[in-house]
Amino acid sequence: MTDHVVADADELGPGEGKTVEVDGLSVALFNVNGEYYATSNRCPHKGGPLAEGFFNHDLPTFDEEKCALHCPWHYWEFDLETGENPVNPEGSVRAFDVSVSDDDVVLSL
Amino acid sequence: MKSERYPVTEEMEEAFVVDVDFHVEPSMETLLPYAENSAVERNLKIEGFPPTTRYWASSYATPYGDNGRTTHGVAETAEDIIDVKEKLAVDVSLLTPGYNTLPDVQNVVMKDEIVRMYNDYVLEEIAPADENIKVLPAIQQWSPERAAEEINRLATDDSVAGFYGFFGSYSLLGNKEYDQVFEALVEHDMPLALHGGGTGNWPQKDLIGNSLQTWSEMYGLVHPVRAMMMVGNMIMNGVFDKFPELQMAIIEGGSNWVPFVANRLDEVYHDHPEDVRMTERLDELGQEYLQKQPSEYLLDHFAFSTQPISSPDKPKNFAAMLEMMNAKENLMFATDYPHYTLELHNWVLESSAIDEELQERILHENAERVFQI
Numbered sequence: 001m002t003d004h005v006v007a008d009a010d011e012l013g014p015g016e017g018k019t020v021e022v023d024g025l026s027v028a029l030f031n032v033n034g035e036y037y038a039t040s041n042r043c044p045h046k047g048g049p050l051a052e053g054f055f056n057h058d059l060p061t062f063d064e065e066k067c068a069l070h071c072p073w074h075y076w077e078f079d080l081e082t083g084e085n086p087v088n089p090e091g092s093v094r095a096f097d098v099s100v101s102d103d104d105v106v107l108s109l
Numbered sequence: 110m111k112s113e114r115y116p117v118t119e120e121m122e123e124a125f126v127v128d129v130d131f132h133v134e135p136s137m138e139t140l141l142p143y144a145e146n147s148a149v150e151r152n153l154k155i156e157g158f159p160p161t162t163r164y165w166a167s168s169y170a171t172p173y174g175d176n177g178r179t180t181h182g183v184a185e186t187a188e189d190i191i192d193v194k195e196k197l198a199v200d201v202s203l204l205t206p207g208y209n210t211l212p213d214v215q216n217v218v219m220k221d222e223i224v225r226m227y228n229d230y231v232l233e234e235i236a237p238a239d240e241n242i243k244v245l246p247a248i249q250q251w252s253p254e255r256a257a258e259e260i261n262r263l264a265t266d267d268s269v270a271g272f273y274g275f276f277g278s279y280s281l282l283g284n285k286e287y288d289q290v291f292e293a294l295v296e297h298d299m300p301l302a303l304h305g306g307g308t309g310n311w312p313q314k315d316l317i318g319n320s321l322q323t324w325s326e327m328y329g330l331v332h333p334v335r336a337m338m339m340v341g342n343m344i345m346n347g348v349f350d351k352f353p354e355l356q357m358a359i360i361e362g363g364s365n366w367v368p369f370v371a372n373r374l375d376e377v378y379h380d381h382p383e384d385v386r387m388t389e390r391l392d393e394l395g396q397e398y399l400q401k402q403p404s405e406y407l408l409d410h411f412a413f414s415t416q417p418i419s420s421p422d423k424p425k426n427f428a429a430m431l432e433m434m435n436a437k438e439n440l441m442f443a444t445d446y447p448h449y450t451l452e453l454h455n456w457v458l459e460s461s462a463i464d465e466e467l468q469e470r471i472l473h474e475n476a477e478r479v480f481q482i
Contacts, residue, residue: 026116046456
């Protein structure tokens, strides 16, 4: 596993996401209330960009325990920590380890 | 300008793409300068879009609570549309009216006027800005006589590529009163596109409608079921024997069902062919039987939009489905912008079930033939 610096720690505000390229992979990076998460960027449904998706804390039905990401195209849901799709396990995405070291956001791949 | 929201690859950029379902839904305020009926103008100013039975939308079933109809924005000016076309990597857009609830409007004077205002607005304000914007004007499907008049009024406009109605809410088009609509279409060599819509989306006042509880049933099944019934009704009532030049396009009605309907209509017709002579049109034509097999009419006269393409997981099954539905001739790419059901053309380029020749057919050639663009 190799560590890659993918962003400055202050680059993303809480609730923001962005696409980063790591070893040719398109990765969706998120800051959820100060915690960083990363998944593959491509929704397995129709290829929607998950970095443009939204978290359930944006929603009136916000559930603190349920750290869900939704694709911006057709709303497919993924657990940000594991990449699992709770409705259709075969439609899950890869999740990556992310940490903050000094002022860097580091993704392990 | 590129958008992160639409990850368009170089290959997608390079492909020439015609989108046969780009919805434009101008606000009533935008259309007001085109109002001619002062009573309608007054009501539109007071109330906006006229009242209808409340339309089912996806809000119940999405985490976002969004009704899904403006998920990707609102494009109502030529500038908006040109910008979105570029973001989606689409070369030619066929503008389709976004007023899917219009069939439910009870006041006929209001909806007649909205159709005319919309058509005039799009043809005068939007289409002239870009030769790669084509228009499918709405027709007053509730009045075959006025629908035929609207076709005659607009068909010679260079931007008009066909006309636009619904496969829901009204009498099925096998009904003989629609002959005047088909005559106008054939006279001007114009196809008729039918889209889902209306009575949101299945009338509650029957036992099926009143039993529907989920968006999966309502959106997932109602459009295809209605499209199937429309197609079967037109075929079995001899529309294409009387109008052998008529070309139809089914938009957002799905297409996986085409092989089933082709086989099933043939089989039942072969078993029980006697009743077609009792349909008004074939009675008038003096025909004992249809001139062709039902499946031949289906494959010869109907084209289908890709969105929603419910592609089987296994490429060999997808390839078989595409072959059985004659996708080489009949399948046309669509985005359904700006609805949440939007699809880009990445799948056409990525699927191993689709070779280069079929890609070209789906992405532009079939639409170019059907809509003569």
